[in-house]
Amino acid sequence: MAKSITVHFLGAAGTVTGSKFLIEALGKQIMVDCGLFQGLKELRLLNWEYPPIEPANIDAVILTHAHLDHCGYLPKLVKAGFRGRIHGTLPTLEVAEIILRDSARIHEEDAERANRRGYTKHSPAKPLYDEKDVEQTLPHFKAEPLDTWLTIDENIRFRYRYNGHIIGATFVELEIGGKRLVFSGDIGRTHDLLMRAPSKPDEADIVFIESTYGNREHPADHTKQELAEVINRTIARAGTVIIPSFAVERTQSLMYLLWQLSEEGKIPNVPVYMDSPMGKNVLDVFIKYPEWHKLKPDLCEAVCARIHRVKTVQETKAIVEDYHPKIVIAGSGMATGGRVLAYLEKHLEDELSTVLMVGFQAAGTRGRSLVEGEKQIKLHGKLLNVKAEIANIQSMSGHADSKELLDWLGALKRKPEKVYIIHGEPDAAAQFKTKLKDELHLDGYIPRLFEIVEIPL
Numbered sequence: 001m002a003k004s005i006t007v008h009f010l011g012a013a014g015t016v017t018g019s020k021f022l023i024e025a026l027g028k029q030i031m032v033d034c035g036l037f038q039g040l041k042e043l044r045l046l047n048w049e050y051p052p053i054e055p056a057n058i059d060a061v062i063l064t065h066a067h068l069d070h071c072g073y074l075p076k077l078v079k080a081g082f083r084g085r086i087h088g089t090l091p092t093l094e095v096a097e098i099i100l101r102d103s104a105r106i107h108e109e110d111a112e113r114a115n116r117r118g119y120t121k122h123s124p125a126k127p128l129y130d131e132k133d134v135e136q137t138l139p140h141f142k143a144e145p146l147d148t149w150l151t152i153d154e155n156i157r158f159r160y161r162y163n164g165h166i167i168g169a170t171f172v173e174l175e176i177g178g179k180r181l182v183f184s185g186d187i188g189r190t191h192d193l194l195m196r197a198p199s200k201p202d203e204a205d206i207v208f209i210e211s212t213y214g215n216r217e218h219p220a221d222h223t224k225q226e227l228a229e230v231i232n233r234t235i236a237r238a239g240t241v242i243i244p245s246f247a248v249e250r251t252q253s254l255m256y257l258l259w260q261l262s263e264e265g266k267i268p269n270v271p272v273y274m275d276s277p278m279g280k281n282v283l284d285v286f287i288k289y290p291e292w293h294k295l296k297p298d299l300c301e302a303v304c305a306r307i308h309r310v311k312t313v314q315e316t317k318a319i320v321e322d323y324h325p326k327i328v329i330a331g332s333g334m335a336t337g338g339r340v341l342a343y344l345e346k347h348l349e350d351e352l353s354t355v356l357m358v359g360f361q362a363a364g365t366r367g368r369s370l371v372e373g374e375k376q377i378k379l380h381g382k383l384l385n386v387k388a389e390i391a392n393i394q395s396m397s398g399h400a401d402s403k404e405l406l407d408w409l410g411a412l413k414r415k416p417e418k419v420y421i422i423h424g425e426p427d428a429a430a431q432f433k434t435k436l437k438d439e440l441h442l443d444g445y446i447p448r449l450f451e452i453v454e455i456p457l
């Protein structure tokens with residue numbers, strides 16, 4: 001039999017979430033990323049199915065970074081029989097632990113609430129996985145350095161490279177029998193508030209490139225000014241600003257900007273709450289790994305001092321009921337779960353308040369519905385009329401835009417054999433394919449979800 005590499009596109013193909021790529025070659029099976037599907041119901045239901053591969057046969061998982069849509073399926077994989085190692089950089093593994101524990105808690109709370117309020121079709125509703133499953137997953141973690149070739153066996157090795165998307169985030173160079181596969185992971189911005197500019201690959205035979213914003217160029221960065229305007233007009237009418245935010249990086253960027261605006265006297269002195277059990281822990285990872293970002297340790301502390309961190313559910317309840325103007329940052333970033341729902345339940349129907357969206361909103365999420373101007377939103381089994389102002393600051397994205405993606409690929413010294421366009425909604429991926437042809441004269445290929453391709457070795 002001729003030697004070849006088989007690639008299974010098990011997620012983030014034709015969609016943004018659920019990143020999972022299984023690579024079979026030379027008697028080994030390696031999975032790059034192991035994320036949860038989020039957003040559209042038909043995608044989320046896939047999280048519940050038995051994986052379309054045999055987890056016990058997978059030798060290793062290589063994580064690019066710790067966002068839920070890249071690592072959130074790990075406890076399920078372990079539960080289904082995976083026994084190998086889960087590789088990641090130190091910050092990635094520390095953040096992944098925080099994210100997975102939180103994800104388990106959200107799944108448990110959702111199941112518990114559904115059972116209590118009786119709006120489940122399954123009785124009793126069960127969580128996708130629980131904290132015990134996360135405990136079983138952590139011993140598989142293996143921390144790896146940047147820029148160092150790591151051996152899986154004599155013909156397979158990989159290397160992590162900094163890509164500036166979130167703390168710990170990387171792209172991965174995977175060499176199999178001398179052929180180099182490059183997985184972009186999620187690529188960060190060239191000029192980010194917190195992260196350094198991404199490194200770029202100089203060589204690749206096969207590229208798997210994300211295309212989240214493959215159809216868009218981010219507007220010039222007026223984030224700070226836009227943020228000040230939204231806050232000032234909301235506080236002026238005695239409303240509350242609710243900011244659904246990913247616990248990793250967007251929350252820290254927001255905290256930093258809010259601190260700057262406060263210091264400069266550009267926003268009024270109202271309480272700022274961070275209501276995310278994860279936010280504080282992720283901040284600790286920031287403080288622990290200063291070499292991974294641009295924020296100096298003393299600045300980290302000053303920023304933290306300006307923000308009130310909410311610790312208990314009782315405190316959340318008290319803040320939700322408090323009518324004074326304030327700013328609340330709470331997870332999850334796409335308003336699919338987490339503490340932010342309690343605030344939305346209270347404030348979505350309040351015309352004085354503002355819901356400010358700052359990150360990518362996947363199709364099928366409440367965040368996306370709000371950004372698209374939906375007038376009614378379903379939450380905890382109730383239909384709410386959206387009366388609050390909905391604001392959206394796009395330039396806060398942690399993802400490279402189409403131009404930055406092309407710059408990144410343009411660093412390759414020779415043409416790759418194949419470029420797979422992944423991690424994008426259909427329109428973004430299709431438009432990126434056209435740009436790739438026009439600007440770099442490369443033929444991109446957009447794989448379908450669950451497609452299996454053979455690459456000759």
Ligand SMILES: [Zn+2]
Nearest residue numbers: 065067165186
């Ligand atoms: Zn990400």
